[in-house]
Amino acid sequence: MPSFSSHKLVVLTILLPVALIYSSNAQLTSSFYSNTCPNVSSIVRSVIQQALQSDPRIGASLTRLHFHDCFVNGCDGSVLLDQGGNITLSEKNAVPNNNSARGFDVVDRIKASVESSCPGVVSCADILALAAEASVSLAGGPSWSVLLGRRDGLIANQSGANNSIPSPFDSLANITAKFAAVGLNTNDVVALSGAHTFGRAQCRFFSSRLFNFSGTGRPDPTLNATYLATLQQNCPQNGSGTNLNNLDPSSPNTFDNNYFANLVTNRGLLQSDQELFSTNGSSTISIVNSFAGNQNAFFVAFAQSMINMGNISPLTGTQGEIRSDCKKVNGS
Ligand code: HEM
Ligand SMILES: *[C@@H]1O[C@H](CO)[C@@H](O)[C@H](O)[C@H]1NC(C)=O
Ligand SMILES: *[C@@H]1O[C@H](CO)[C@@H](O)[C@H](O)[C@H]1NC(C)=O
Ligand SMILES: *[C@@H]1O[C@H](CO)[C@@H](O)[C@H](O)[C@H]1NC(C)=O
Ligand SMILES: *[C@@H]1O[C@H](CO)[C@@H](O)[C@H](O)[C@H]1NC(C)=O
Ligand SMILES: *[C@@H]1O[C@H](CO)[C@@H](O)[C@H](O)[C@H]1NC(C)=O
Ligand SMILES: *[C@@H]1O[C@H](CO)[C@@H](O)[C@H](O)[C@H]1NC(C)=O
Ligand SMILES: *[C@@H]1O[C@H](CO)[C@@H](O)[C@H](O)[C@H]1NC(C)=O
Ligand SMILES: *[C@@H]1O[C@H](CO)[C@@H](O)[C@H](O)[C@H]1NC(C)=O
Ligand SMILES: *[C@@H]1O[C@H](CO)[C@@H](O)[C@H](O)[C@H]1NC(C)=O
Ligand SMILES: CC(=O)N[C@H]1CO[C@H](CO)[C@@H](O)[C@@H]1O
Secondary structure, eight states, rough: HHHHHHHHHHHHHHHHHEEEEESTTTOOTTTTTTTTTTTTHHHHHHHHHHHHHOOTHHHHHHHHHHHHHHHSSSSGGGGGGSSBBBSSSSSSSSSTTTOOOOOOHHHHHHHHHHHSSSSSTSSHHHHHHHHHHHHHHTTOOOOOOOOOOOOSOOOOHHHHHHHSSOOOOHHHHHHHHHHHHTOOOOHHHHHHEEEEEEEEGGGGTTTGTSGGGGSSSOOTTTSSHHHHHHHHHHHHHOOTOOOEESSTTTTTTTSSSSHHHHTTTTTTTTTHHHHHHHHHOTHHHHHHHHHHHHHHHHHHHHHHHHHHHHHSBBBBBSSSOOOOOOOOOTTT
């Protein structure tokens, strides 16, 4: 009897891990490339470090790409696919990305560098996850152990990108619903919005707040008067909607908790930013206050929420493929 059950245990301990590796809903792991591409994190980081020399915004742009990837059909590199061949309607051309998402050239440079060390091994979806972590930590933000093992999808979903990625004109309830649709909660909404501590936004995404907000003939009352004057100068009425503004005016390229200090002083740039603090009775207010007062609390929460976001419906095992060119499905 004891020998029978210990035999069963031996079979289980050998077969269970094998079954997990080949199961299609295998978990992501931080050690996924430890044998096949042990240096992948430093390769990714090194290309980004180089790109930052000529473009201090690039880390923010890459972080946003991971977000826009994960919210549409999971973190599967779908945002990177160019239109053409079987990709009839790309995500790149969807409303939230067209003339807005950027950094694709740097993703290609990272991929080329990774391929030269470890050909055919690392997915484009994992490159986005690694690039987000490297970008945040290089800007002074937290580091975390990136979970890996995603594979690249074979399709793009333009209508999914149109409808699932939150818009700066969405209400907080709508944004929270879009996060909930991919398994993320209110803590994730607030923590991940903190990514707006770096990077830029075009006037067209917030100019509706500056002069005649919701047909009132006045600016958004939740906009700090001093900040409003600056924004009105940067984004004059009938001016170019593509002028760029820092999402965090107090430290534009640094990943810190100033975004939350800004919200508390009515200096959120997007309406969707300010609503986290200015929506009466919202459970987000106390979270904003806690992150504004404690950078470490924000960093811990941000890292956890990035892991949560990175876990959205990954393709694993034999699903999808490892793309050799992030812009194209293999063989197309
Ligand atoms: C909560 C809902 C969100 C909304 C409504 C939103 C909306 C926007 C908009 C409108 C822009 C400006 C784009 C442009 O001017 O072309 C932007 C930029 C940015 N977003 Fe978000 N975002 C949200 C959440 C997130 C999340 C979850 C992340 C990442 C974790 C993120 C990271 C960024 C970054 C880093 C930038 C600057 C990009 C750059 O400079 O290229 N955002 N976002
Ligand atoms: C890992 O990659 C970095 C950046 O490309 C490089 O500096 C370093 O020498 C590499 N280390 C190994 C062991 O290949
Ligand atoms: C994307 O923007 C370009 C202008 O740069 C425009 O011509 C095109 O119609 C837009 N694509 C979509 C799908 O809206
Ligand atoms: C995405 O939205 C744009 C703008 O409304 C529209 O032109 C395009 O057809 C939409 N794409 C899909 C696949 O619905
Ligand atoms: C596209 O995304 C939507 C969610 O916005 C989803 O319901 C739909 O199944 C996706 N389509 C494909 C073909 O994956
Ligand atoms: C503000 O917008 C509303 C509705 O679009 C319009 O009726 C009103 O005349 C505008 N007010 C000013 C001062 O431009
Ligand atoms: C903006 O353009 C509209 C119509 O083209 C005009 O009526 C208005 O006076 C302009 N506003 C400014 C501040 O130039
Ligand atoms: C507006 O912003 C300034 C800093 O630019 C700050 O000192 C002031 O307290 C803010 N006002 C409000 C009402 O939050
Ligand atoms: C929130 O409540 C304050 C008073 O407590 C009020 O002045 C303000 O208009 C309210 N804001 C909204 C958006 O309802
Ligand atoms: C494109 O779609 C056709 C028809 O579904 C399929 O046979 C072909 O393999 C696809 N091409 C690629 C490169 O995936
Ligand atoms: C909570 C929520 O999702 N609210 C609204 C979001 O926006 C659509 C319209 O685009 C409304 O129908 C929802 O009720």
